[in-house]
Amino acid sequence: MDRAAIVGVGTVKIEKRKVRETFADMAWQAVNGALEDAGMTIDDIDNVVTTSSDFWDGRTISCMAVGDASGAAHKNVSCVEGDGTYGAFYGMARCLSGSYKTTLVTGHSKGSESVSSLITNCAFDPIYERMLGMDMITACAMQANAYLHRTKTTREQTAMVSVKNHGNALKNPHAQLPMDITVKDVLDSEMIADPLRKLDCSPVSDGCAAVVIAHESVAKKFRKKPVWIRGVSLCADSFFFGDRDLSRARSLTEAAKKAFAMAGIKDPRTEIDVAEIHDAFTYQELMWLEEMGLADESSAGRHLEKGEYNIDGRLPVNPSGGLLSGHPVIAAGLYSMAAVVRQIRGEAGGFQVKKARTGLVHGVNGLGGQSHCVWLLGDR
């Protein structure tokens, strides 16, 4: 199989509400950021994949809003619905299929324009579940309880994820919620759905990100040193919560295993230098770390307490501030990807991790992490 690399990334500042910009305006900024980063013009791009959600955008064919602003007018184009990591996955496949050399991938959403709980309620089965009024937060609260119960992870430990990630965001100019907070602040914040308090939850956000993926035959032609895609895999678990062990994420375990194998990584705990992990809620960072095999069962909370996941720790996790510090759904995975690309290039500025040569990017689709997408990026 051929290889592909990420040669350009562009992100707009994540904000609570972008009144001034339409989807197209955000896309224009992110796309030009990525092209500029790669030292490309739009003519160097031979196909486009946009990523969006009809539900989050409040319109059918949501991709229609951003095609022209993404330079897709006379190019082959397609649209993925789901997290940005899935859009990037398809973008990479199109580079490896022999059809194209350079895919521009964008992802956008504006959480500010809708009522999030009504949007995520629609992810539940309309026949059996939806009328019970569940949404993403209540679903994840149940998962949090199941995970905390099984692993004996404490609420102080999950609160520390919030403290760490909001603190990291202080160094990231594109983050929405940089905050210097304490464990007590988290534990005293408003209870949303037991055990999740306000500071356990990611905010509602607007944002757009773009990445350029190139086939190996052209990857070195552009301005920046390519960041190579070493491994990638995705996997979906059962849909109904009753069919799953909610305290587990077997689909993540499977996706991570395959991604590590593809990347030739034998000991992920020592070979990965930085990770951007889907932390829509605090417990998820710890749970996903364990389920990916980056920590022993029930141990991530203790590693966190020791500072191992800090920017200067053994395995820095979410040095960008993560989704807790800004969560434009759909675009989220591309923000994580852009953050890891910048780490590997040594361009992460204030949140730069030392000797970041191999990085992990993680994206999620569906309720309570039903489907996971895991990427291993590296400098070679």
Add this chain to the structure above:
Amino acid sequence: MADSNHIIIESGDAVQPFTYSIGMHGSKFFTEIRDNRRFMGIRCPKCKKVYIPPRGVCGDCFVEMNDWVEVGPGGVIGTFTILRFAFIDPETGHQKPVPYGYGFIRLDGADTLFQHYISVEDEKKIRIGARVEPVFSMNPKGSIRDIEFFRVID
């Protein structure tokens, strides 16, 4: 629609309300329509095409546009149809009374077409190329319905 063996579950009144951002181009357009009854288009600096609705980017040239130009208010019918079958209007949930005219207007000075209703007072006058003018709402609110419809003036 249900038969005796199969239960149908209705979603009821569940809706997902949105607060859409119009953005800077839309805001200028609707402010001008509401306050001055003027149509504002935007010109591509490269291909010189004048777009309506105004937007930030010329898709063909992939360049940013900042050159505002007034277009219309008159124009010609680019193409049209007359609706004879009542569809549910998704904004109201009610059937819109028929017949009514619908079409794409080429406003004077614009290169793209502007979608709107066309008055069907005299159906025979409605043809491609016919000159039209807008009829504005007496209670403008800053939306596309500040224009009630276009009517043929030939």
Add this chain to the structure above:
Amino acid sequence: MGKRVAIVGTGQTFHKSHRPDVNGQELINEAVVRALQDADLKMKDIDAVVIGNMDHFEGINYVDCWSVDGSGGTMKPIIKLTTGGTTGCTVAIGGYHLVASGMFDKVLIIGWEKNSESDTTGAITTAFDPIWDRLVFAGAISGLAAEAQAYMARYGATDRDGARVSVRDRRHAMNNPHAQLRKEVALEEVLASPMLADPIHLLDVCPRTDGACAVIMASGELAEKIAPKPDWIWATAARHSYTYLGDADYGRLTSMREGAQEIWKKTGIKEPRKELDVIELYQPYSFGGLIWIEDMGIVGPGEAPQYIWDGNTDMGGELPINPSGGVISCNPIGATGLIRCAEAAMQVMGKAEGRQVPDVNFAFSTGFGGCWWTDMILHGRKKPK
């Protein structure tokens, strides 16, 4: 470089206006099971799933995740592509790239829709920009009517020319047990049917349908092992131009012209009219059957009416179009483009039974969206070099 890719199995539901006997997952599963049977494969053989529909027709967010019980996607990679009316063709193109990339050997592709579960026109209307287009849009038919008016004005075509296309497709549907509407109509019946939006009569347009389609693609030599006569994917193209409805050139389908020209160039096809053997055109209304084959390059601008009146696109003609009965006979929107792909594949594989066109070497299938987008696939009997 990329691997060669072929379709090795297809499956469809028996499409109907309303399927209260199944929920969405079960509807999907009917098509999946038939595709697996057709390829003589088991779900465990499938490496990845691509699925698509239009969210607001069923009101389900994250359909890829919700549908796994029907799609078989549990503990597999599953990805959702959605591009409106073009979706069915878009997912097929997606499956092609996933296999060609070398990441997966066998990919299951699914398109589905239960149009009976919502107000289709209302949902289609939400496809358009909420600020500029939606409040004054009048459903998909009005946009199509505007296109037909422009074409008629430009080339002097008549509503009889459109009706002739509808007569053809409805006659062809008699040969397809999966089609929803199987009733022959006479030209005068089309013209006498209620006027929906000038010049479109009721019998000029597609119905609303519940249905699903599944297609299995496999790589190179594996495909040759699975299917005695696999359907090779020769080329794909997609054009999704325009931000707003008024940007389009009414009376011409620019996306079809650009995409088709790209495919003929990539594959060295010089005279598509002579070299293609059958077309499955995503044609939700009759006039599209005139306009779009001109943009495809089958005949010149304004020449389609005569070409069709001469019987060239009927079964037994020079270039049969829509042997399946096409979209006018059946339109489960998210599945529709994939049905075109599956029907084209069946023609190449010699599995089209009562609607088989003899000796198909090249088949062409398309997807269309009311925002004037077109996706397309060239299928061939020979393995591309």
